[in-house]
Amino acid sequence: MSSNGDAVFSCRGLRVSVGDKEIVKGVDLEVRAGEKHALMGPNGSGKSTLASALMGHPGYRVEGEIYLGGERVDHLPPHERARCGMFLGFQYPVAVPGVSVANFLRAAVSARRGVDVPVREFRQQMQAAFAELQVPKDFVSRYLNDGFSGGEKKRLEILQMLMLAPTFALLDETDSGLDIDALKVVAEGVNRAAGPASGVLMVTHYQRILNYMKPDRVHVFMDGRIVRAGGPELAHELEARGYDWIAREVGLEPATAAAEGSRS
Amino acid sequence: MNVDTQHGLAGINQDYAERYGFHDPEDYFLKAPKGISHELVEMISRKKDEPQWMSDLRHQALDIFRAKPMPTWGDTAMLGEIDFENIHYYIKPKGEQTSDWNEVPEQIKKTFDRLGIPEAERKFLAGVTAQYESEVVYHSIRADLEKLGVIFMDMDSGLREHPEIVRKHFGTVIPTRDNKFSALNTAAWSGGSFIYVPKGVKVDVPLQAYFRINAENMGQFERTLIIADEGSSVHYIEGCTAPTYSSDSLHSAVVELIAMKGARIRYTTIQNWSTNVFNLVTKRAHAHEDAVVEWVDGNLGSKLTMKYPAIVLKGERAHGEVLSIAFAGHGQHQDAGAKMIHAAPNTTSRIVSKSISKDDGRSSYRGMVKIAKGAHGCRTSVECDALLIGERARSDTYPTMDIAESDVSVEHEARVSKVGEEQLFYLQCRGLDPDKARLMIVNGFIEPFVKELPMEYAVELNRLIELEMEGSVG
Numbered sequence: 001m002s003s004n005g006d007a008v009f010s011c012r013g014l015r016v017s018v019g020d021k022e023i024v025k026g027v028d029l030e031v032r033a034g035e036k037h038a039l040m041g042p043n044g045s046g047k048s049t050l051a052s053a054l055m056g057h058p059g060y061r062v063e064g065e066i067y068l069g070g071e072r073v074d075h076l077p078p079h080e081r082a083r084c085g086m087f088l089g090f091q092y093p094v095a096v097p098g099v100s101v102a103n104f105l106r107a108a109v110s111a112r113r114g115v116d117v118p119v120r121e122f123r124q125q126m127q128a129a130f131a132e133l134q135v136p137k138d139f140v141s142r143y144l145n146d147g148f149s150g151g152e153k154k155r156l157e158i159l160q161m162l163m164l165a166p167t168f169a170l171l172d173e174t175d176s177g178l179d180i181d182a183l184k185v186v187a188e189g190v191n192r193a194a195g196p197a198s199g200v201l202m203v204t205h206y207q208r209i210l211n212y213m214k215p216d217r218v219h220v221f222m223d224g225r226i227v228r229a230g231g232p233e234l235a236h237e238l239e240a241r242g243y244d245w246i247a248r249e250v251g252l253e254p255a256t257a258a259a260e261g262s263r264s
Numbered sequence: 265m266n267v268d269t270q271h272g273l274a275g276i277n278q279d280y281a282e283r284y285g286f287h288d289p290e291d292y293f294l295k296a297p298k299g300i301s302h303e304l305v306e307m308i309s310r311k312k313d314e315p316q317w318m319s320d321l322r323h324q325a326l327d328i329f330r331a332k333p334m335p336t337w338g339d340t341a342m343l344g345e346i347d348f349e350n351i352h353y354y355i356k357p358k359g360e361q362t363s364d365w366n367e368v369p370e371q372i373k374k375t376f377d378r379l380g381i382p383e384a385e386r387k388f389l390a391g392v393t394a395q396y397e398s399e400v401v402y403h404s405i406r407a408d409l410e411k412l413g414v415i416f417m418d419m420d421s422g423l424r425e426h427p428e429i430v431r432k433h434f435g436t437v438i439p440t441r442d443n444k445f446s447a448l449n450t451a452a453w454s455g456g457s458f459i460y461v462p463k464g465v466k467v468d469v470p471l472q473a474y475f476r477i478n479a480e481n482m483g484q485f486e487r488t489l490i491i492a493d494e495g496s497s498v499h500y501i502e503g504c505t506a507p508t509y510s511s512d513s514l515h516s517a518v519v520e521l522i523a524m525k526g527a528r529i530r531y532t533t534i535q536n537w538s539t540n541v542f543n544l545v546t547k548r549a550h551a552h553e554d555a556v557v558e559w560v561d562g563n564l565g566s567k568l569t570m571k572y573p574a575i576v577l578k579g580e581r582a583h584g585e586v587l588s589i590a591f592a593g594h595g596q597h598q599d600a601g602a603k604m605i606h607a608a609p610n611t612t613s614r615i616v617s618k619s620i621s622k623d624d625g626r627s628s629y630r631g632m633v634k635i636a637k638g639a640h641g642c643r644t645s646v647e648c649d650a651l652l653i654g655e656r657a658r659s660d661t662y663p664t665m666d667i668a669e670s671d672v673s674v675e676h677e678a679r680v681s682k683v684g685e686e687q688l689f690y691l692q693c694r695g696l697d698p699d700k701a702r703l704m705i706v707n708g709f710i711e712p713f714v715k716e717l718p719m720e721y722a723v724e725l726n727r728l729i730e731l732e733m734e735g736s737v738g
Contacts, residue, residue, distance in 0.1 A: 055693055078692040094690035098708025111695030160694065
């Protein structure tokens with residue numbers, strides 16, 4: 001753990017609305033190089049909205065400031081944020097029928113680097129990433145996320161993350177719906193994504209993955225706000241006691257938290 | 265929210281004018297005045313020195329054309345815009361037909377050079393014909409195929425050199441009175457391809473015909489007849505382009521295919537007419553016992569296309585496929601589809617139709633599957649996918665099923681999807697700009713079609729699609 005690197009990501013006073021409804025109600029966050037953060041909260045708390053909005057989803061109205069490295073990026077469209085080194089791992093990766101994984105990856109890696117990657121070099125890089133994550137070779141010729149199982153999709157998200165080498169990776173429930181082997185693969189990928197010049201924010205409502213990825217910071221997110229922050233011990237406390245007690249402590253209705261508890 | 269209203273897409277076929285839309289100065293041997301009459305039909309027939317039966321057939325056909333009403337389906341409003349009196353029905357370019365590119369008149373040679381025809385022939389074709397206006401100006405076939413008895417020539421030469429085969433089959437698949445436009449074609453036909461593949465001969469690489477309209481208000485009426493004898497196989501490819509004019513031209517072909525017992529015919533079309541061309545084509549095949557016929561039909565250009573490649577499965581276990589894509593951009597209507605007639609037991613068929621509509625473009629799937637009484641044990645599947653780009657794009661599906669037997673399997677599936685915001689967002693999150701992302705989605709959509717094309721055509725088609733999709737002006 002090295003938490004004295006420069007900030008790879010930060011946001012200040014972030015508010016996100018859909019129509020008239022405010023979902024994210026003022027969030028400040030900073031992730032430094034080498035750090036892994038976890039943002040935990042019950043379903044319906046606005047976690048996914050926060051993640052999509054940080055990436056620039058066009059369906060939201062966003063106020064506040066977002067920085068990647070030292071650069072302010074909140075005015076940039078998603079593809080430019082991606083090129084600046086931001087990565088969003090999707091909770092529900094979208095299928096694009098007819099587009100092979102290989103073609104897609106090559107286009108993405110080329111876009112990230114700003115130049116067309118030579119075929120041979122790309123192939124080597126892809127094969128290495130496939131081997132590392134134990135992704136079956138036949139993935140390359142399959143159509144992007146089309147007919148993939150939940151676990152396959154998540155593996156592919158992690159594979160994309162490693163190949164694109166983001167400076168800040170934002171993972172939206174990439175751990176949900178995985179068996180233990182897939183979970184380990186995801187956690188390993190996350191661990192690798194937090195390097196000397198890069199950091200990770202894992203958005204999740206399960207503590208499970210945190211056993212494998214060991215976050216430096218844990219943020220508890222409820223009703224559109226970060227209501228508590230702490231070290232890894234906070235995640236264990238959440239696992240042991242659920243979300244309700246924090247909800248009560250900060251004066252929120254524990255209803256959403258209770259509904260969540262019954263699902264895990 | 266619709267993403268495309270934020271990033272306006274530019275017009276369809278952006279470099280069409282430069283690549284295909286140019287025209288040569290008119291320098292013809294003969295250009296018939298506008299309009300069609302018995303005098304004109306007689307003149308065409310005499311110029312071609314045709315046998316009496318063909319001449320008679322033309323005259324009869326003209327009467328049928330005049331008596332037949334316009335189709336009452338398709339885009340009747342657009343059809344109503346056709347002014348039959350404002351069309352040149354026959355134009356003969358200068359020079360005689362040749363099998364030596366160097367002998368093709370300079371201007372025409374330049375045109376076909378620019379369209380890449382001789383290059384394609386050298387690279388990957390077994391034979392080529394190139395039609396300019398009403399006549400085929402160049403034709404060649406690989407010597408070894410000719411030795412095996414394969415006939416590949418323009419239809420006029422076919423009638424002259426193989427009158428007995430032509431007379432036996434001409435109009436047997438598509439009779440004159442089939443529809444108004446088949447009648448018009450029969451009256452005014454000129455050019456097109458005549459192919460005969462002898463028993464057991466497999467033509468391993470494609471034969472190609474390229475159709476070029478040059479003059480304004482031109483009417484092109486090529487006539488094609490392909491006969492694959494028992495156990496033979498052939499792949500025929502046609503491409504077509506025209507200059508862009510402000511007034512309309514008419515292309516109305518009739519294509520008849522006959523696949524004898526155990527034969528296989530694949531007929532591939534990449535239609536990229538300029539957007540002032542009415543493309544009203546009748547295509548039908550007879551598939552005999554154990555024969556396979558496939559129409560691979562790509563419609564990118566034209567103002568209005570009405571085309572429904574048909575297969576009559578006449579012999580037991582015959583198989584028919586229609587795989588089509590249509591791309592309708594601004595001002596275009598692609599009314600395309602397929603017809604499958606299961607007239608024999610244990611016949612099978614598959615229709616896959618994909619359409620993309622963009623701007624105010626409109627595409628319609630119009631299809632018919634018929635399983636006749638006594639055609640037991642047939643299987644058929646129809647799959648229609650439409651992709652809409654932008655709020656004004658339109659797609660309609662008009663399927664008809666007429667099933668007279670119960671021990672058959674019939675599947676039908678129709679889907680309309682939009683280039684979804686979530687797909688775009690996902691690809692954008694991986695660094696692709698909206699134009700690239702949209703193109704990737706469209707290319708993925710047509711992938712099942714593209715992979716059926718010879719590589720050179722696949723590359724060209726992808727390039728065309730790219731041009732049609734590019735140019736976000738923001």
